[in-house]
Amino acid sequence: MPTAAEAKAKPRWERRKDARPQELLSAALDLFVERGYAATRLDEVAACAGVSKGTLYLYFDNKEELFKAVVRENMVPPLADAEDMIARFDGHSSQLLRLCIHGWWDKIGATRLSGISKLMMAESGNFPDVARFYHEEVVSRGEALIRRIVERGIAMDEFRPVDATVATRVIIAPVLMLMMWRHSLHACHLDPIEPNAFLDCLVDLLTRGFEPAGARSC
Amino acid sequence: MPTAAEAKAKPRWERRKDARPQELLSAALDLFVERGYAATRLDEVAACAGVSKGTLYLYFDNKEELFKAVVRENMVPPLADAEDMIARFDGHSSQLLRLCIHGWWDKIGATRLSGISKLMMAESGNFPDVARFYHEEVVSRGEALIRRIVERGIAMDEFRPVDATVATRVIIAPVLMLMMWRHSLHACHLDPIEPNAFLDCLVDLLTRGFEPAGARSC
Amino acid sequence: MPTAAEAKAKPRWERRKDARPQELLSAALDLFVERGYAATRLDEVAACAGVSKGTLYLYFDNKEELFKAVVRENMVPPLADAEDMIARFDGHSSQLLRLCIHGWWDKIGATRLSGISKLMMAESGNFPDVARFYHEEVVSRGEALIRRIVERGIAMDEFRPVDATVATRVIIAPVLMLMMWRHSLHACHLDPIEPNAFLDCLVDLLTRGFEPAGARSC
Amino acid sequence: MPTAAEAKAKPRWERRKDARPQELLSAALDLFVERGYAATRLDEVAACAGVSKGTLYLYFDNKEELFKAVVRENMVPPLADAEDMIARFDGHSSQLLRLCIHGWWDKIGATRLSGISKLMMAESGNFPDVARFYHEEVVSRGEALIRRIVERGIAMDEFRPVDATVATRVIIAPVLMLMMWRHSLHACHLDPIEPNAFLDCLVDLLTRGFEPAGARSC
DNA sequence: GATGAATGAGCGTTCATTCAT
DNA sequence: CATGAATGAACGCTCATTCAT
Numbered sequence: 001m002p003t004a005a006e007a008k009a010k011p012r013w014e015r016r017k018d019a020r021p022q023e024l025l026s027a028a029l030d031l032f033v034e035r036g037y038a039a040t041r042l043d044e045v046a047a048c049a050g051v052s053k054g055t056l057y058l059y060f061d062n063k064e065e066l067f068k069a070v071v072r073e074n075m076v077p078p079l080a081d082a083e084d085m086i087a088r089f090d091g092h093s094s095q096l097l098r099l100c101i102h103g104w105w106d107k108i109g110a111t112r113l114s115g116i117s118k119l120m121m122a123e124s125g126n127f128p129d130v131a132r133f134y135h136e137e138v139v140s141r142g143e144a145l146i147r148r149i150v151e152r153g154i155a156m157d158e159f160r161p162v163d164a165t166v167a168t169r170v171i172i173a174p175v176l177m178l179m180m181w182r183h184s185l186h187a188c189h190l191d192p193i194e195p196n197a198f199l200d201c202l203v204d205l206l207t208r209g210f211e212p213a214g215a216r217s218c
Numbered sequence: 219m220p221t222a223a224e225a226k227a228k229p230r231w232e233r234r235k236d237a238r239p240q241e242l243l244s245a246a247l248d249l250f251v252e253r254g255y256a257a258t259r260l261d262e263v264a265a266c267a268g269v270s271k272g273t274l275y276l277y278f279d280n281k282e283e284l285f286k287a288v289v290r291e292n293m294v295p296p297l298a299d300a301e302d303m304i305a306r307f308d309g310h311s312s313q314l315l316r317l318c319i320h321g322w323w324d325k326i327g328a329t330r331l332s333g334i335s336k337l338m339m340a341e342s343g344n345f346p347d348v349a350r351f352y353h354e355e356v357v358s359r360g361e362a363l364i365r366r367i368v369e370r371g372i373a374m375d376e377f378r379p380v381d382a383t384v385a386t387r388v389i390i391a392p393v394l395m396l397m398m399w400r401h402s403l404h405a406c407h408l409d410p411i412e413p414n415a416f417l418d419c420l421v422d423l424l425t426r427g428f429e430p431a432g433a434r435s436c
Numbered sequence: 437m438p439t440a441a442e443a444k445a446k447p448r449w450e451r452r453k454d455a456r457p458q459e460l461l462s463a464a465l466d467l468f469v470e471r472g473y474a475a476t477r478l479d480e481v482a483a484c485a486g487v488s489k490g491t492l493y494l495y496f497d498n499k500e501e502l503f504k505a506v507v508r509e510n511m512v513p514p515l516a517d518a519e520d521m522i523a524r525f526d527g528h529s530s531q532l533l534r535l536c537i538h539g540w541w542d543k544i545g546a547t548r549l550s551g552i553s554k555l556m557m558a559e560s561g562n563f564p565d566v567a568r569f570y571h572e573e574v575v576s577r578g579e580a581l582i583r584r585i586v587e588r589g590i591a592m593d594e595f596r597p598v599d600a601t602v603a604t605r606v607i608i609a610p611v612l613m614l615m616m617w618r619h620s621l622h623a624c625h626l627d628p629i630e631p632n633a634f635l636d637c638l639v640d641l642l643t644r645g646f647e648p649a650g651a652r653s654c
Numbered sequence: 655m656p657t658a659a660e661a662k663a664k665p666r667w668e669r670r671k672d673a674r675p676q677e678l679l680s681a682a683l684d685l686f687v688e689r690g691y692a693a694t695r696l697d698e699v700a701a702c703a704g705v706s707k708g709t710l711y712l713y714f715d716n717k718e719e720l721f722k723a724v725v726r727e728n729m730v731p732p733l734a735d736a737e738d739m740i741a742r743f744d745g746h747s748s749q750l751l752r753l754c755i756h757g758w759w760d761k762i763g764a765t766r767l768s769g770i771s772k773l774m775m776a777e778s779g780n781f782p783d784v785a786r787f788y789h790e791e792v793v794s795r796g797e798a799l800i801r802r803i804v805e806r807g808i809a810m811d812e813f814r815p816v817d818a819t820v821a822t823r824v825i826i827a828p829v830l831m832l833m834m835w836r837h838s839l840h841a842c843h844l845d846p847i848e849p850n851a852f853l854d855c856l857v858d859l860l861t862r863g864f865e866p867a868g869a870r871s872c
Numbered sequence: 873g874a875t876g877a878a879t880g881a882g883c884g885t886t887c888a889t890t891c892a893t
Numbered sequence: 894c895a896t897g898a899a900t901g902a903a904c905g906c907t908c909a910t911t912c913a914t
Binding site: 470471472474475554556557558559560561562567598599602603605606608609610612613614616619620629630633634637638640641642644645646647 | 688690692693772774775776777778779780785816817820821823824826827828830831832834837838847848851852855856858859860861862863864865
């Protein structure tokens with residue numbers, strides 16, 4: 001006959017198969033962002049998700065796979081959305097660029113996901129496999145996405161002809177940097193930076209800077 | 219008791235004690251830049267500086283203090299030259315911006331000093347006081363330097379009126395990012411990036427983007 | 437309450453409960469033989485038997501008991517045949533020895549049962565009571581069987597007089613070793629060994645070596 | 655001023671660089687023999703040698719290298735001695751065989767080294783790299799050593815012509831088996847076996863068995 | 873001062889065992 | 894009966910730090 005105390009007694013564990021992976025991924029994202037890849041300890045991830053270290057291994061083969069899953073779960077979907085949008089858009093390429101950059105910021109930059117970009121910058125050198133994965137799944141696709149806009153703009157005479165590959169990186173760099181600032185110096189409450197003003201200025205600059213020679217009304 | 223003769227007898231190949239900290243700092247810089255903070259092992263630093271692991275602890279209390287010393291030691295000097303040049307320059311502000319950006323790249327970006335920026339980005343979160351120091355001594359001065367050019371351009375009607383603080387960061391961000399790329403994904407031989415093409419494209423974009431409305435010949 | 441109809445409705449593909457332990461033991465035998473005790477994982481045994489890991493614990497208290505059961509289950513049966521043959525044989529003792537050795541190889545050495553011997557050699561140190569059981573049930577009877585041949589040979593002046601106990605072990609040792617080689621170094625495809633050549637050479641050696649002094653034609 | 659108590663107080667560690675590897679190797683040999691390769695824990699080895707786990711890694715890269723060092727240190731020298739003896743011997747090959755077999759027993763079989771052979775038999779399947787090393791350093795050389803005697807005997811008409819490779823293994827097998835028995839069933843005090851009687855019987859058998867047809871006085 | 877042998881806490885990973893369902 | 898999610902104690906290995914020499 002179980003007493004009230006026994007009835008209340010928390011079972012040694014709770015069976016929550018379906019929810020576990022998400023809880024682990026969320027805990028892992030938090031900790032990877034906060035501490036970096038190497039400094040994130042798996043038992044802390046597990047503890048954060050309310051399970052034991054061994055349980056984590058029921059769902060993810062190892063630390064690297066856990067990280068990849070975090071990336072796949074969080075970084076890849078927004079890229080797909082953006083790809084869709086680009087494919088369907090039919091206004092001016094400058095406007096498309098503006099939408100993409102602000103969308104990027106809203107979906108990734110302003111969220112804790114921006115921490116993943118920072119982490120990859122910081123540690124990719126020590127984890128080549130992870131770096132390769134991230135490059136293939138995120139960086140390449142992100143660059144391709146922007147390059148497509150640039151090429152579209154040039155093709156439609158909305159942008160002056162530039163080297164698309166180089167221009168793409170010039171476009172991406174400030175946005176990446178803005179994300180990184182959130183997790184480095186500016187995270188220490190030094191010198192606040194206003195993301196929207198930054199992005200507006202950037203988009204404005206790009207719009208003018210890519211405008212074809214004859215486009216401007218005199 | 220060393221006599222003068224003895225002092226002479228051990229010539230240049232015998233390192234003086236005073237040089238030790240510098241050698242350690244230099245080795246530490248190389249390794250921190252290459253591997254990041256956590257992955258840098260202190261016995262490797264010591265070996266790299268030609269001393270034993272114990273000796274390192276004679277000069278630095280621990281790994282963290284060594285890291286802080288590396289940052290403090292290396293980042294301050296190279297800003298004065300640029301400040302001088304700006305003060306003396308009297309051509310078009312676009313030209314000044316171009317000179318500054320390429321100078322930055324030649325003096326810092328292309329050298330191992332770029333690694334310090336990467337390292338600060340990567341690790342500042344774990345060292346708030348280093349971050350504060352770095353911000354005050356390096357970031358602020360660097361930003362001020364660029365901001366002065368922007369303000370000069372606006373004042374002289376060579377740039378259209380923009381928010382100088384924001385524009386400054388939009389200018390800085392791609393250059394910083396270019397430095398970081400050298401030490402992260404692109405260091406893994408993925409997708410090489412051509413610094414000069416990047417910077418040319420950037421300067422071109424900035425020149426056009428900041429051009430005042432009526433400046434363009436029709 | 438299962439009716440007869442229900443019993444029929446779940447035909448042969450539905451394993452009966454009674455078969456479970458046998459299937460587990462068979463799977464365990466395979467894996468213990470292949471990997472050794474420590475390296476055999478219980479969930480692999482369970483998977484191999486088509487049940488879950490928990491089910492295994494319904495039939496065996498723990499890994500050690502499973503191991504003991506495997507040994508007990510498999511080693512006793514195949515000795516009776518040989519005992520029969522010896523009792524009925526009435527040719528030359530050398531010929532009997534030859535028959536026995538080749539029979540041993542065919543019935544045990546060349547089958548997976550040889551793995552049990554290897555496994556007992558390898559792990560008996562950690563399971564003294566299994567060792568005792570195995571010794572009593574298998575080793576003693578096997579030795580007795582060979583010793584009977586030796587004693588018969590001596591008694592009939594077909595072998596020269598030797599210490600039967602010692603000679604028995606000298607006879608057995610190479611055959612055991614041949615079985616073990618199949619599961620150790622030579623299993624790694626190093627240096628293949630040809631069992632029949634080995635056994636022929638052995639029998640030949642024994643025949644000549646045990647030949648009485650005056651038996652050889654000059 | 656150190657008090658007597660302080661003077662006696664054992665230092666946290668003792669500096670004994672030169673002796674350490676030997677102490678560790680000896681401890682490792684004991685534990686490998688007693689527990690097997692997989693079941694030997696490195697911190698136990700360290701504790702057994704009176705040092706901490708980390709210290710072990712100052713001298714050996716990892717478990718596998720430790721084991722290899724144990725083999726190299728203990729198993730290889732006796733082989734070299736035997737090779738020397740064979741090269742210099744000039745009596746009857748039977749006598750050489752006798753010397754070798756008894757030497758083998760005295761130097762290896764009767765010592766704790768025999769446990770290494772048993773261990774390799776038991777676990778080589780799970781550690782292919784170790785197996786390969788052991789095969790190259792010990793098994794091959796051991797076999798070659800015996801084969802040389804067989805070939806010498808045949809060449810000098812002291813042995814009848816047999817397949818040297820096969821005969822070699824028939825000679826080796828009983829000796830190996832004798833070693834293994836010491837660490838398996840017979841280690842449990844079951845059925846003591848008298849090594850010298852066993853080896854005498856074996857040598858006697860081999861001598862007669864390999865004797866050329868016409869050699870026997872009638 | 874300088875050395876480098878020694879330490880020991882810590883991390884990623886595995887797996888026998890348990891137990892709520 | 895059967896399941897399989899969950900546990901937690903180990904183990905191999907690393908490395909910042911200490912301290913006798």
